[in-house]
Amino acid sequence: MKCKTRDEMAQRLAQDISDGAYVNLGIGIPELVTKYVPNGREFIYHTENGLLGMGPSPEEGKGDHELINAGKRQVTALPGAAYFHHADSFSMIRGGHLDLCVLGALQVASNGDLANWSTGVANAIPAVGGAMDLVAGVKSIYVLTQHCTKNGEPKLVDACTYPLTGCGVVNRIYTDLAVIEVTLKGFQLVELSDGVPYQYVQDRTGAPLLPIKE
Amino acid sequence: MIDKRVSSVAEAVADVFDGATVMIGGFGEAGSPIELIHALIDQGATNLTVVNNNTGSGEVGLAALIKAKRVANMICSYPRTSNSTVFPELYHNKEINLELVPQGTLAERIRAGGSGIPAFYTPTAVGTPLGEGKELRLFKGRNYVLEHGLTADFALIKGQTADQHGNIVYNKTARNFAPIMAMAGKVTISQAAQVVDLGELDPETIITPGIFVQRVVEVRNPALESTLVAAGETYP
Numbered sequence: 484m485k486c487k488t489r490d491e492m493a494q495r496l497a498q499d500i501s502d503g504a505y506v507n508l509g510i511g512i513p514e515l516v517t518k519y520v521p522n523g524r525e526f527i528y529h530t531e532n533g534l535l536g537m538g539p540s541p542e543e544g545k546g547d548h549e550l551i552n553a554g555k556r557q558v559t560a561l562p563g564a565a566y567f568h569h570a571d572s573f574s575m576i577r578g579g580h581l582d583l584c585v586l587g588a589l590q591v592a593s594n595g596d597l598a599n600w601s602t603g604v605a606n607a608i609p610a611v612g613g614a615m616d617l618v619a620g621v622k623s624i625y626v627l628t629q630h631c632t633k634n635g636e637p638k639l640v641d642a643c644t645y646p647l648t649g650c651g652v653v654n655r656i657y658t659d660l661a662v663i664e665v666t667l668k669g670f671q672l673v674e675l676s677d678g679v680p681y682q683y684v685q686d687r688t689g690a691p692l693l694p695i696k697e
Numbered sequence: 698m699i700d701k702r703v704s705s706v707a708e709a710v711a712d713v714f715d716g717a718t719v720m721i722g723g724f725g726e727a728g729s730p731i732e733l734i735h736a737l738i739d740q741g742a743t744n745l746t747v748v749n750n751n752t753g754s755g756e757v758g759l760a761a762l763i764k765a766k767r768v769a770n771m772i773c774s775y776p777r778t779s780n781s782t783v784f785p786e787l788y789h790n791k792e793i794n795l796e797l798v799p800q801g802t803l804a805e806r807i808r809a810g811g812s813g814i815p816a817f818y819t820p821t822a823v824g825t826p827l828g829e830g831k832e833l834r835l836f837k838g839r840n841y842v843l844e845h846g847l848t849a850d851f852a853l854i855k856g857q858t859a860d861q862h863g864n865i866v867y868n869k870t871a872r873n874f875a876p877i878m879a880m881a882g883k884v885t886i887s888q889a890a891q892v893v894d895l896g897e898l899d900p901e902t903i904i905t906p907g908i909f910v911q912r913v914v915e916v917r918n919p920a921l922e923s924t925l926v927a928a929g930e931t932y933p
Binding site: 530531533534547549550551555566567568569570572573576577596606608610611612613614615619620647648649650 | 724725726727728750775776777784788789795797798800801802804805807808819820821823824826867869871872873875876877904923924
């Protein structure tokens with residue numbers, strides 16, 4: 484049995500992005516997607532602070548403090564890039580112009596509800612950024628996450644217990660164990676990682692997992 | 698002759714009053730008008746409502762304004778940043794109020810405010826804690842929440858190059874909230890690394906037309922928040 488590494492998860496997801504897609508990548512594992520663009524395809528990356536055509540981090544000492552991504556790290560602008568203000572940037576998001584957003588998750592429910600911005604702990608400082616706009620507006624929402632939390636709790640659940648980011652918004656989930664589609668009937672298994680048994684994944688999923696369609 | 702240039706950052710912010718709503722441009726350090734913020738700290742206005750995406754870092758710029766207890770209310774989308782300790786402390790001590798707004802809703806509220814639109818419907822935050830208590834309306838089978846436009850007494854922004862009419866161009870992703878805050882501020886004050894003569898900016902490339910800007914002040918080598926924070930500097 485071979486659970487996927489973070490890089491392998493990102494690589495698997497990248498295979499499902501079509502050529503020419505406009506893509507917004509969340510912070511963390513989703514950023515790894517840029518390393519695995521399949522041959523012959525081109526993706527254009529959007530960062531919500533105001534850049535389309537985002538490129539990789541600059542060489543040491545060659546960056547600009549005012550050319551950053553949503554995670555506030557320095558990036559580059561590729562040939563063909565464009566800068567714009569925040570309302571235009573979120574019109575791209577909220578107006579349904581972006582094809583795909585890849586996000587991390589605290590929990591995903593079998594109806595597609597997503598919780599990824601707050602654990603709801605009293606006293607924690609709430610911070611949401613653009614997550615709620617992205618899930619409400621982008622055409623497809625893919626979640627890229629470990630199947631379970633560090634404590635072994637399922638992240639894929641019957642109903643989210645954490646505060647929601649959006650209702651019924653997730654289309655697909657890519658984990659170290661499997662690829663799962665969110666359907667009207669619930670979690671539909673699409674693919675298992677090499678040698679991972681169905682029951683192993685079901686045991687680690689907090690809601691029924693429909694077997695792969697023959 | 699229209700000439701919106703003022704000679705110092707102190708003069709630029711001299712009339713900011715206690716209880717004013719102040720929009721401050723910037724996403725993290727990119728586009729943060731640090732010199733204008735420091736001038737506002739020196740000026741002394743207090744009990745402010747500040748609109749910014751974040752809450753600053755270290756103890757310079759916006760974080761220094763918050764640390765000086767000039768900010769009663771913060772309207773922002775992401776008040777957590779690495780190096781941000783000032784806001785969390787005051788928030789936990791209940792010395793500052795937070796209105797948390799999704800980033801796109803924040804941007805749209807500012808644009809709407811600056812465009813004379815009192816409110817609009819958006820699907821963002823429907824069914825979440827940030828949509829609770831807001832008017833819901835169904836359009837074509839989908840739920841939307843009502844969000845209100847935001848305006849401000851003052852907007853402090855940072856441009857790259859400006860002219861005496863207040864036309865502005867920006868540097869890369871430092872543009873972020875500045876063009877829409879310029880629209881939403883009754884008095885918009887821009888610092889710029891360079892203020893050029895009329896005609897030097899190509900009208901085809903101007904991002905913020907001067908009608909949205911009331912004052913321009915040249916700040917030739919603006920400080921960078923991360924540099925100041927790394928050097929352990931604090932303000933004042």
